[in-house]
Amino acid sequence: MDVQQQVERYQRNDRLIVDLYHKLKVDDPYRTKGSTAFSGLAEKDYSQHEHLGVPFFYQSWHHSFPQELLDQFKHMRSNFSTGLLPSIMRAWMSIDSDLYLWNFDNNRDLTYYDLINNTILRVDIAPPRPGFSVNFGP
Numbered sequence: 712m713d714v715q716q717q718v719e720r721y722q723r724n725d726r727l728i729v730d731l732y733h734k735l736k737v738d739d740p741y742r743t744k745g746s747t748a749f750s751g752l753a754e755k756d757y758s759q760h761e762h763l764g765v766p767f768f769y770q771s772w773h774h775s776f777p778q779e780l781l782d783q784f785k786h787m788r789s790n791f792s793t794g795l796l797p798s799i800m801r802a803w804m805s806i807d808s809d810l811y812l813w814n815f816d817n818n819r820d821l822t823y824y825d826l827i828n829n830t831i832l833r834v835d836i837a838p839p840r841p842g843f844s845v846n847f848g849p
Contacts, residue, residue, distance in 0.1 A: 774818040780804060780811050790830045798836055805831035 712720075760767055775781075783806050784791075793804040795815060802815040810824040810831055 774815060776804070777813055777818060777821050779821055780813070783809070783811070790832070792832055792834075794834060796834070796836055803834045805834065807831075810834065 787806050789807055791804070791806055793802070795802050796812075800814055800816050801812045804811045808825070808827045808830055810827065811821060812824075813819065813821040
């Protein structure tokens with residue numbers, strides 16, 4: 712196969728492959744109808760919920776992060792994560808290798824753990840193994 716035949720083969724293959732721009736703009740069947748091939752811009756793209764008597768979103772309660780915790784953001788070097796642990800009514804936040812837990816119901820009882828050497832990415836509650844028990848009494 713000489714160079715000319717190879718170039719022609721590449722051009723034929725390129726014509727067979729249609730890119731996303733061509734599919735959305737040039738070859739769009741909706742283009743001539745005055746609409747678009749994507750949704751989310753018009754009111755009709757969303758279902759109506761008013762007849763149900765409930766708001767689309769509502770705020771049941773709101774608490775800010777504890778101020779002591781917000782002050783720690785000044786010292787953040789690389790990573791920040793946050794989440795909820797509803798089984799123990801605690802929220803958690805990790806800033807680099809420091810872990811903070813607090814009661815999200817009343818935004819109090821901030822606890823701080825700083826003996827971890829690595830960056831904390833996720834926190835979760837693990838169930839104890841069957842038969843495991845801790846004796847705190849004498």
